[in-house]
Amino acid sequence: MSFFERIWDVIGLLFGGFFGSIERTITAIFGSSNARQVARMRERAQRIGVMEPKYQAMSDDQLKEQTEKFRQRLRAGEDLDDILEEAFAVCREGGRRFLSMRHYDTQLIGGMVLHSGTIAEMVTGEGKTLVATLPAYLNAIEGKGVHVITVNDYLARR
Numbered sequence: 001m002s003f004f005e006r007i008w009d010v011i012g013l014l015f016g017g018f019f020g021s022i023e024r025t026i027t028a029i030f031g032s033s034n035a036r037q038v039a040r041m042r043e044r045a046q047r048i049g050v051m052e053p054k055y056q057a058m059s060d061d062q063l064k065e066q067t068e069k070f071r072q073r074l075r076a077g078e079d080l081d082d083i084l085e086e087a088f089a090v091c092r093e094g095g096r097r098f099l100s101m102r103h104y105d106t107q108l109i110g111g112m113v114l115h116s117g118t119i120a121e122m123v124t125g126e127g128k129t130l131v132a133t134l135p136a137y138l139n140a141i142e143g144k145g146v147h148v149i150t151v152n153d154y155l156a157r158r
Contacts, residue, residue, distance in 0.1 A: 041112045044085055045105040051089040060097070066090045070141045080138055084115065091137040095130060107131045115139070129155050 055063060067090070070083050080087075088108055096102040103111070107127050111134025113120040122128050132148055140146045150156050 038109065041109045042105070044112060045108040048085050048089045048092065048108055049105065051086065052092070055089050055093040056096075058093075063090060063093060063097075067141060071143070074142060080115070080142070083141070084112070084138060087138045087141060088112075088134050091134050094137075095133060099130075101127075101130055103127075103130055103134065108134065111135050111138075 055066075058066075066086070070087055070090075073083055074080070088103075088111060092103045092108070104127070107130055110120050110122060110126075110128070110131040114131065115135035115138060120131070122131065129150075136146045136148050
């Protein structure tokens with residue numbers, strides 16, 4: 001290693017450590033952008049939970065009618081993010097009634113992540129299949145079609 005390369009390495013270590021320290025300090029004060037995004041999604045999941053009694057009280061026909069109401073709102077100019085919480089609440093209730101599976105808050109957050117176009121990593125047993133129903137339902141409301149892809153035959157049948 002030449003003399004100049006060693007000097008460059010020392011400078012890199014000094015400034016890299018300095019700027020890394022600043023970055024860690026800022027992250028400690030304000031939190032990571034990922035943590036802030038998850039916190040916002042957690043708040044949305046809580047609002048979805050507040051809607052749960054409303055949709056539980058509906059008949060099956062009333063619950064099905066919600067999809068057409070969402071379509072009307074989209075035609076009136078709202079977008080998918082505007083109806084996300086209500087649509088996820090309807091999907092959660094549909095899952096509870098027809099699959100005997102209620103989406104947990106972490107699954108609601110996973111559905112929001114997928115809807116945003118971001119990749120979500122979930123460990124085995126966290127309910128990835130159930131998570132996929134949320135953005136699939138939400139995006140199907142537009143009537144443009146939705147594709148759900150899996151390499152697992154068992155999950156495809158579910």
